[in-house]
């Protein structure tokens with residue numbers, strides 16, 4: 001039975017129905033969260049946060065680390081003029097490449113984001129919105145040299161010529177306790193302060209780093225249930 005389901009899912013991935021299937025799963029996850037069935041922030045809320053910062057900052061380039069099934073790329077494809085997403089796992093990378101092959105403004109890159117990000121950023125001559133989410137999380141996900149390449153990613157971002165206008169969103173803030181290769185949150189805050197990025201807050205399990213004078217958030221609060 002499980003084998004049949006896996007085969008069906010593999011076929012589904014090659015059709016345009018796959019996007020609808022993923023959206024349905026994310027909507028189901030959101031419903032469970034709304035009803036108090038789980039405490040972890042659902043992907044739809046994370047999408048709202050990325051959208052909100054795109055609007056507030058006016059940044060037109062999204063750089064994601066950790067593509068996984070391509071859910072963030074799919075949700076943001078009409079919001080940004082270019083999207084780059086880096087995935088370490090070869091099969092996930094190939095699936096994402098196939099899924100977004102027709103979207104000329106989407107570039108899926110294969111490799112360890114800790115290593116790839118530096119050369120990518122040397123080519124991007126405008127501010128970026130970063131969605132840093134490339135880490136090992138069991139199942140089919142890849143593990144590079146570290147459980148999380150976040151230190152190397154921040155190091156690469158430090159050298160981006162547009163750092164002062166970049167917006168950096170880091171998922172899974174709860175993991176930043178100094179274990180399993182994750183730095184402590186205070187280390188990330190010190191990194192941001194040392195680079196003149198005045199805001200380093202946490203909300204909805206997302207670390208948000210940017211300059212102080214970003215226009216205020218308008219509209220709905222994303223964390224309210």
Ligand SMILES: C[S@@+](CC[C@H](N)C(=O)[O-])C[C@H]1O[C@@H](n2cnc3c(N)ncnc32)[C@H](O)[C@@H]1O
Pocket residue numbers: 064065066067068069070071072073086087088089092111112113114133134135136137140141142143144145147148149
């Ligand atoms: C939590 S998932 C990403 C979810 C995705 N960003 C989204 O919002 O839909 C983490 C992904 O990071 C990938 N990954 C793990 N280590 C990585 C690394 N060093 N470089 C790039 N990707 C990595 C995993 O294979 C997995 O697909």
